[in-house]
Amino acid sequence: MNMVFQINGRDVGIEVSDSELLLDTLRHIGFSSVREGCGVGACGSCTVLVDGKSVSSCLVLTSRCNGSSILTSEGLADDDPVVSQFIKNGAAQCGYCIPGFVMMVSELLSENPIPTEQEIYNHLEGNICRCGSYPEIVQAAMDASKAKQTSKLTC
């Protein structure tokens, strides 16, 4: 079918097959931050936001996103507080899983701007980092929350 959606703010019109998954569509278009890990929704490497909500793109039919707005980590600004705090905290080793973590933290902070450490753990519990960078990732999430609050106050 022919469909139109927004990816990182730009309108994209494509033709997709009935069974095509969002993960494959996004990678074919060139969004290589979206990565397959487990393929069954359990690891979080392929996380993107569809209309602001996190999904495992390996389980979502592209055709279901007709008219939706998709955000991948390529769509975040260089000075995005979540991205900045991941870099500042060295919250990555090999980096394969990191775009997924960044998108999950972005969703969490939009729903819950000042999460507790436990709430961060709860939201990220379905994301797997085989390098074990969890302490740095959680710290980056807490620092991003603080940075967002500070930037709000100074605006």
Added chain:
Amino acid sequence: MRPNVFRPQSLQEACSLLEEHEEALVYGGGTALQILLKQGILVGSSFIDISGIPGLAEISFTDDFLRVGPMVTLRRMERSEEIRELFSLASSAYAKVANPRVRNTATVGGNIAHGDYRLDPPVALLVLGASVELTSRNSIRKVPLEEFFVDFQVTDISAGEIVTAVEIPRSIHLAGSSFVKLSSLSANDWPSASAAVGLMENDNGVHTLRLALGALAATPVMATVDIRNLNLDQTLEASLSKAMELMDPIADVRGSVKYKLRLGRVAVEEAIRSAWKEVPNGR
């Protein structure tokens, strides 16, 4: 073979398609179906995507029921303030399914229709006395959840029927409730045992304990226990003996029969102790 996807725009059209294409499966959120396709368990099926049908993603209150449309996501059930306030047991069970991404995608209707014995939401919904509305081209019927799960991966849904609502009666008031999920692998994996408990109260105090178990038999199972005049220890004893009658676990990678029986007892005890604490004038 690649799946065919039909995209009906009305319930009537969806029901007709289901009648015409006997092999077709209703596609809700698709999280379970996509995994089954990737595992090669489902092959060459066609799907009826019901996401284009208006009105199926609504949460509404009638005088008698909380009515949840089949396309409401699990995450909305977890986060809805009204549901948290009125049926916290349901919110807490929906919040335990997989991870936030799956809960943003998976739907209330698909979750029930999946019929897996290890699902979290049905355990809470059984305690809450929920029912399932099934619609076909010529009829609408309501099935109490207790009769909905028929056998291992088998539900009461007949050919041509679509889950069109899950309803929770507003008349059910639980003085205390709790859902406990115990997993032997990762926390967001299927459970090895789960239990939901609800305590019903009248002017004379707590009188009935509603108990449901997940992952401990071929289907989710439930029972009620008369706990009039029983203290906590007596309630635990009576409920655990009832739970033992219900349990008939299936051994798998998540534990042996013996292990799951043990874990089942722990889940029941934890759920009762936690629900009991919520009763203001507990004995």
